[in-house]
Amino acid sequence: MMRPPVSSALIVLVVIAAVVPAALMGLLFHMEVGRISGSIQAQLGDINSTTINSSSGATDQELLVASKALQYEEFFRRIAESNQFVADYLASGFSEIDRVADPNSSLSLTLRRSIKRNNAIERIYLATADGWIASWPEVGGTRKTARNASEIGSLRWYTAAQAAGGTVWIPGDDMHLICAAPAYRNITLYCVAASEVSLSEIYSDLSGLRGSGYPFIVNRTGDLVMMPKVRRGDTPWDSLLITGNLYKSNISAFADLGDRISKGKSGSDFLTIDGRGWFVVYSPVKSVGWTVVVAYPSEKMMVPISLMESSLNSISQRSAELMRSCAAEIISRGLLLMIISGAVFGLIGITLRRRFRRSAVCISEALRRIGEGDLDKRLPADCDLEGIAESVESMRKSLRTIVDRARAEGYERGTQDLESSVLKTFDRFLSAESLPPIEGYDICVRQISRGGTFHDVLEIQHGKVALCMGRAGGDALESAVLAATARAVVRALSSQHPDEVIKRANGIMAKSSSLPISCFYAVLDYSSRDMVYSNAGHAPPFVVSQDGSVDTLCGDGIHMAIRDELDLGYEQRSISDGDVLVIYSESMIEAQGFDLEHLIGVVRGSRAKSASEIADEIERAAPKRNGLAVIVIKST
Numbered sequence: 200m201m202r203p204p205v206s207s208a209l210i211v212l213v214v215i216a217a218v219v220p221a222a223l224m225g226l227l228f229h230m231e232v233g234r235i236s237g238s239i240q241a242q243l244g245d246i247n248s249t250t251i252n253s254s255s256g257a258t259d260q261e262l263l264v265a266s267k268a269l270q271y272e273e274f275f276r277r278i279a280e281s282n283q284f285v286a287d288y289l290a291s292g293f294s295e296i297d298r299v300a301d302p303n304s305s306l307s308l309t310l311r312r313s314i315k316r317n318n319a320i321e322r323i324y325l326a327t328a329d330g331w332i333a334s335w336p337e338v339g340g341t342r343k344t345a346r347n348a349s350e351i352g353s354l355r356w357y358t359a360a361q362a363a364g365g366t367v368w369i370p371g372d373d374m375h376l377i378c379a380a381p382a383y384r385n386i387t388l389y390c391v392a393a394s395e396v397s398l399s400e401i402y403s404d405l406s407g408l409r410g411s412g413y414p415f416i417v418n419r420t421g422d423l424v425m426m427p428k429v430r431r432g433d434t435p436w437d438s439l440l441i442t443g444n445l446y447k448s449n450i451s452a453f454a455d456l457g458d459r460i461s462k463g464k465s466g467s468d469f470l471t472i473d474g475r476g477w478f479v480v481y482s483p484v485k486s487v488g489w490t491v492v493v494a495y496p497s498e499k500m501m502v503p504i505s506l507m508e509s510s511l512n513s514i515s516q517r518s519a520e521l522m523r524s525c526a527a528e529i530i531s532r533g534l535l536l537m538i539i540s541g542a543v544f545g546l547i548g549i550t551l552r553r554r555f556r557r558s559a560v561c562i563s564e565a566l567r568r569i570g571e572g573d574l575d576k577r578l579p580a581d582c583d584l585e586g587i588a589e590s591v592e593s594m595r596k597s598l599r600t601i602v603d604r605a606r607a608e609g610y611e612r613g614t615q616d617l618e619s620s621v622l623k624t625f626d627r628f629l630s631a632e633s634l635p636p637i638e639g640y641d642i643c644v645r646q647i648s649r650g651g652t653f654h655d656v657l658e659i660q661h662g663k664v665a666l667c668m669g670r671a672g673g674d675a676l677e678s679a680v681l682a683a684t685a686r687a688v689v690r691a692l693s694s695q696h697p698d699e700v701i702k703r704a705n706g707i708m709a710k711s712s713s714l715p716i717s718c719f720y721a722v723l724d725y726s727s728r729d730m731v732y733s734n735a736g737h738a739p740p741f742v743v744s745q746d747g748s749v750d751t752l753c754g755d756g757i758h759m760a761i762r763d764e765l766d767l768g769y770e771q772r773s774i775s776d777g778d779v780l781v782i783y784s785e786s787m788i789e790a791q792g793f794d795l796e797h798l799i800g801v802v803r804g805s806r807a808k809s810a811s812e813i814a815d816e817i818e819r820a821a822p823k824r825n826g827l828a829v830i831v832i833k834s835t
Contacts, residue, residue, distance in 0.1 A: 259684055260412075260480045260495055261467055262707065263691040267408070268465070268482035268491045270694075271401055275378075275486045278320060278396055279366050281313050283380040286392035289325060290382035296331045296390070310335045318660075319400055321375070324393040326357050331390075356393040368487045374398040376487065398425065400660050405491075407657050407690065412495040419488045421445035421457040435472050436494075456481075460490045469497070637664055637725050640774075641833045643810040645818055651678030652784040652826040653686040657693060662726045665693045666830060668782050669718035669737055669759075677714070684708070685716050685759070695722050697733035698769040705735070705765040715758035719782060728774050728834065733767045735759045738785045738795075743802050745777030778834045779806050779813065786826035793822050802831075809833065 330348030476497035721732035
């Protein structure tokens with residue numbers, strides 16, 4: 200059967216009719232992939248607020264703020280108990296107030312022990328109902344007592360405790376509170392003992408929460424009690440600093456927050472201030488009428504591991520649904536384009552049939568002559584069929600190129616960007632942002648690459664600094680989320696007792712994940728040069744002495760989050776002059792050709808150098824792998 204004739208004009212029209220549907224198909228695929236990517240990015244942007252709003256449990260931020268409020272409650276409880284003990288001791292009749300000036304009297308010894316047990320107590324005041332007034336100690340030694348009944352009524356702390364009939368807390372000068380407790384003989388007020396308490400320890404601890412949010416403390420009337428310094432221009436926190444009260448600020452959201460805080464309960468809320476979202480968490484310190492508040496930018500939120508996993512699974516399922524709908528949409532529109540293209544081809548054939556009829560006759564005659572052996576006569580110019588096969592092949596290649604490019608672009612946007620975006624979000628939660636000054640020690644922290652490794656260096660009170668390093672299991676995304684959460688939990692629980700920190704952190708992490716988490720936690724007292732530590736399955740740190748000898752720090756080999764209960768105990772070691780302490784990530788000694796012996800050799804050979812220079816030597820010698828980190832501390 201003879202094929203219909205085609206001219207050069209028809210070839211051009213056929214190519215156009217074929218390429219336009221292909222181009223439209225490629226454009227359609229590109230638009231659908233863009234729609235899917237935009238939907239996934241939007242879900243990533245809302246992952247924190249969506250997860251928290253749908254959660255019935257507490258977030259990591261709520262647990263952290265609640266633990267801080269309990270920590271401060273315990274701080275004030277110990278002081279109140281000590282103060283009440285002094286008052287009861289004075290009223291018991293076993294000690295006389297007029298002997299407070301005698302350093303060897305039982306009352307002076309009791310006061311000395313009370314202050315020694317509570318470093319925050321700077322001075323103790325005593326007053327009896329019959330006019331004895333004393334304070335202990337003063338700069339030049341103990342103060343002799345004085346008997347002046349008329350002066351009793353001017354003592355604000357005395358009258359407040361007398362009126363309350365129990366322990367009261369009243370503001371003092373600058374960063375101080377005064378705790379006053381009355382004592383009775385039978386039903387008659389005998390004396391009041393008051394302690395002047397420094398709040399510098401709480402201020403230092405509160406300042407340690409500035410890594411990702413804005414912490415502050417307010418009282419029942421909304422007055423700002425304490426707030427670490429923030430950068431200028433950090434609205435709305437500049438406004439809060441200037442007014443000093445939630446209700447006096449021109450930001451209405453602060454007044455609403457003050458109403459909720461005044462109820463004296465723990466809670467959280469989302470606030471939108473100047474177009475930016477804030478997750479605000481608060482928890483009361485009931486003994487002094489305070490509330491601890493931390494405001495987190497919504498984009499820096501960390502949520503519990505279980506909720507994060509649920510959100511990511513939801514994103515994955517939604518992405519799969521979008522891909523299926525995208526395929527169905529392309530197929531339906533593709534069929535429509537095929538019908539339209541068929542109609543266009545038919546219309547072209549009908550329209551040009553008459554025009555190319557002569558060419559058909561010409562071609563038929565030429566083929567007949569060729570079949571009969573007449574090979575000399577060339578085809579007429581108007582019978583030229585050249586270029587049709589090349590045009591069809593060009594159409595096929597063009598369509599294949601467009602589809603392959605669109606498919607590759609869809610895969611890249613739909614999968615690779617998802618993991619990369621989440622990993623970058625958690626990078627800032629894995630390492631210490633700044634190092635506290637450590638008197639008598641040279642310190643350097645080197646984060647070569649992050650991976651699932653986390654570390655922290657923070658001052659927990661004056662003269663003591665906490666050191667932490669660990670590693671979380673799981674794949675890249677899961678490991679980063681778990682490491683960031685573990686670091687936040689350990690930082691929130693930081694105290695002078697490493698075994699308690701590890702035990703309590705394990706209890707929290709074991710509830711949300713079964714993946715192993717190693718953690719080395721130590722507290723260095725740089726006044727006494729003693730260090731206590733606990734090790735939950737992390738690579739053992741080591742100390743290189745000035746003479747080149749090496750001592751490896753031992754510890755239990757059990758990781759956190761594997762057991763519900765973990766009680767490791769603690770070890771103690773002195774860091775002497777010239778000693779070099781090295782805490783390193785496990786990835787550093789897992790590479791082929793570089794083990795613990797090589798690492799010790801690098802430190803031993805450079806022990807005379809500074810901490811920064813020793814870290815440089817380690818970085819040059821260690822292989823470049825994910826999760827490499829090292830803390831170098833040299834006693835000077």
